[in-house]
Amino acid sequence: MRKKKGFAITMVVLLLMVAALAGCGGGSSSSDGTKELTFMFRGGTDEQKAYKEVIKKFEEEHPGVKVKMVVTAADQYATKLRAAITGNNLPDIFYFAPGDLKAYVNSGVLKDLTPYIEKSKDINLDNIWKYGVDLYRYDGKMAGQGNIYGMPKDVGPFALGYNKTMFEKAGIPVPDKDKPYTWDEFIKVSQELTKDTNGDGKPDQYGTGFNVQWALQAFVWSNGADWLDASKTKVAIDDPKFAEALQFFADMQNKYKITPGIEQSQTLDTYQRWMKGEMAFFPVGPWDMSTFEKLPFEYDLMPYPVGSTGKPATWIGSLGIGVSSKTKYPDEAVELVNYLTTSKEGMKQLVDAKVQIPNLLDMADEWVKDTKTKPSNKQEFIDIVNDYGRALPGNYTYNAEWYDIFFTDIQPVLDGKVTAADYVKQEQPKMQKLLDKAVEQEKKSQK
């Protein structure tokens, strides 16, 4: 009997400790009445610096509120956030990817911000990118409509940049910002700019060097194809238009030789080659503006080359800032979210730091007019948001496993060992199986 009692006591102690551990996290309040909020985010060094400044200003304007910042490297962020959710240790305010919206709402992680936003006099939703806000709306069935569970930190149009100095040196007219290249024209110009400049028999200057995971979309979409059909439940890559775009992408390296070869094609390389001025075309995101400010050459933005639709395409990234449903200080937390996403003061600091485009429409209008700072064609960013940008396919589904595997398996196509037509045929059923699983998971999480 005694032994059993001892065991029971041990178990009680254990449970209490587990309960105590589970209870930590979220906002805490110190004895002097200061309200402490935890803000978890990610970003490059310039972004971190900018956000720290903005938070400092927020604290000055809101005495009695202290913000504790937790920042991680970009590639570790998602894991850390999931671990915090699983461990019941969520920060009050945090970034989240739009693709995770449904899962987080269904499981009660995110607070519904709608009542706070409607109540607030400072927020005018008509003055923020509709695309951005809609990314964080969810009515329990469909994303894109219903209540708001997060505010867009920004919208990130992934534009195409070109090295203006290189064009001028080669005596080639710079790309027209209103009339995109066709694929053929793009190849022709790129071939002219792929050169051996030091005479060692190997090219040291290339037309371009795209990372397949982030640039293939532009070619596929512009050719009238997509990863998913309209219902978002069927993988649609087994479409000749899709294969054509993928083949073109692979041919840039294997057939037209306008990119570094297989053995040189790591992402890091192409990014650095662009920075060193050895590449004519390279994608530019708004988050790169502060880094590209210091480039040793002039660069500007242009539309992506167009496929059979005749219309350029690319994606717009975004990160939402959400509030934990368990926060102790919802009012202050929402206040901070608004400060970071919709307030004039906060937004101005972030835009001046060149880490993003303005969230506010009237501010964006002003910003575009400034053609003196790099890149001068800022209108391209705005055009992408207003006109030809889209969300990444993985955003529409409960998880992006089916989409990720497309890129995991793609190397043989890029190396020219497998044709795009064969690849899409072989890959479609594999991806469909994973997508079916994600759809099923989503249904389960809704009840």
Added chain:
Amino acid sequence: MITKSNLYRKEKIYGYLFILPPILGLLIFTLFPFVYSLYGSFTDWDGLGQMNFIGFDNFRDLFTDELFYKSMYNTLFLMLGIPIGLVLALLLALGLNRKIPGTTTFRVIYYIPVISSLAAVSIMWNWAYNGDYGLVNQFLELFGIKGPNWLMDKDTVKPALILMTVWKGLGYTMLLYLAALQSVSRSYYEAAELDGASGFQMFRNITWPMVKPVTFFLVVTNIIGGSQIFTEMNIMTPTGGPEYSSASIVFYIWDKAFKNLQMGYASAMAMILGIFIFIVTLIQFKMNEKSSFDGD
């Protein structure tokens, strides 16, 4: 009599109090997560919301999961580094066990990778393996060989990882062998020498049996560690390598659990991995039991 038993009881309480912290630690950080994960493996838990019991569905799905087999195969393939590492380390230890000048310096050199952080080492090798400007290919170029882009090619990514893990573990293995070698009494060798034994005979009949416990220890710990390899590929091939050819089983578990909201499924895999490690270790202990000390 009563007082004595009271005293005894008090001592007993103190005794329990003293062992309480490690036991609580074991319960909270090992047993509790284990039981939780065991339960999780029978549910469709996504890591966020409710856990619904679904019986053996996860395990059934596992047997038809191509990537599960692939990552299992990759993990086993990477273990080829274990025998290579053991042989190299033993040879090194034999060399450094001699009384020649400079051995201390070499011991330190071989031990440096062991104390370096695995993440830093992975990043360093990541650069070394770069197809364009990497050290490895620049070295090969000296001999006129054009090296591949090691981590981007599914045929070379696993050998590349093996090379790195062997390099990283060499110092530790060598140190243990060195300690074992130094504890072998000189008198055995002297006796063998008198009997006219050759160097190889001495190694086979004296050195090898004498370091056997160390070999056994290393094989067991290396296989357990090798089954759980993760950091290297997470840093060097963050998407699992070309066609998932460098993803280990732990990498796949992590991918499912934290990237794709399938904590239950990942738990099922973790259970299989745990059972696998348990069985392999059991076999090794059985084999060791049979063969050890048969020379005595």
